[in-house]
Amino acid sequence: MRSFLSKLTTIDEKDLTIKEKKIVDYIKNHLKEIVETNMKIERMAQEAGTGYSAIYGLLKKLNIKGFRDFAILLANDAENQEINIAKNDENVVFGYINLIKQNFALIEKRSIFETLNVIRDVEGARVFFCYWENLLAGPAQELSNFFYKEGFNAILLDSDQEILKDRINSSLEKDVFVFFTRYGNSTRLNSFIESIGEMNRKIIYVSGKVASNNITQYLTSIHTLIVDNPDQKAFKGHISQSVPFNYFNDLLIYHYLNSEN
Structure with a gap:
């Protein structure tokens, strides 16, 4: 970065x-x-x-x-x-490009391939895609649908406490949990991650904040994204909060389709 x-x-x-x-x-x-x-x-x-x-x-x-x-x-x-940013629509273009460039510099290819290897290793088990905030329902559903079409047993979850408890308690050894969270470090989310980790299930963590120390040991793969406009002086407009997660999805899908071997 x-x-x-x-x-x-x-x-x-x-x-x-x-x-x-x-x-x-x-x-x-x-x-x-x-x-x-x-x-x-x-x-x-x-x-x-x-x-x-x-x-x-x-x-x-x-x-x-x-x-x-x-x-x-x-x-x-x-x-x-x-930078002297042009007016009108070019401001929004600059905002998108700048945010994507920041994430391009941050996301490591090694972590992308680690995540792909975790998902490919499910061997008939399930991949649970869980969005913790409603604003990430779209990106989580998109990635879940993609892997479902690729033949994976992909299941979409939200942050409903009872359903999550049920899925965790009935999970299989090779099941994988993928969490999307913009804000990260939720006490309730951390508690679920600890429960999953103690059962030796694999966890992929995609967040707008660095994972807290008390859950890092349970995470198989970690992706920290830039989700906020880092420089309000350069760009004062609004950028959809799901943009970094959509970029992450496209990056993951691209490497899945082009590096299976």
């Missing part, structure tokens, strides 16, 4: 310390100055009113390898802010 602001959207604000929030606020309000002056970590810490450890702690949470890489990401963000 080539953007600090994009990486920032993948974690919950509540997971940031008070000092880390101060750093984020300072960067958002002084991005141009930071880039133009090639600001060093010493000055950034001083200007933000924090220490070095808070900055490095923030970089670690965002999986940014060192201050040099951090500076490169900020430079990309500053460049994006200065």
Whole structure:
């Protein structure tokens, strides 16, 4: 991912310390100055009113390898802010392209193939596609329908508690659960994932937020998507919240159809 602001959207604000929030606020309000002056970590810490450890702690949470890489990401963000976007319909086009580009940079091919291998390995068992929020019903149904047409025993689920409990309790050894969630880290969702994981079922997790530490051990394959517009200054319009998940679906389907061997 080539953007600090994009990486920032993948974690919950509540997971940031008070000092880390101060750093984020300072960067958002002084991005141009930071880039133009090639600001060093010493000055950034001083200007933000924090220490070095808070900055490095923030970089670690965002999986940014060192201050040099951090500076490169900020430079990309500053460049994006200065792009002179054409008016009218081209604004929406830019918004879509920018969001897809961010996800293109984020999603690893290795993870896509891991997911495909998990699904291909069901051998007559079932693949449950569960959307946690109603806005993701479309993407989940689309992917479920595709694999059903490909001969898989694909079953679409929503977040209904009783039905999920029944499907989990009656699941087979090779059953696979695919969860679509925009917000992630729901206590109830995490509880279901823990139950499925303790039964040694495979879980594919597609989310707009980084998976919480207490469920990561149960996840067979993880896909974290950029679901929010990372830069409100470059694009202030509305983008359908299902766009990143539709892109993920198309990416998965493309590699399924073109790399079966």
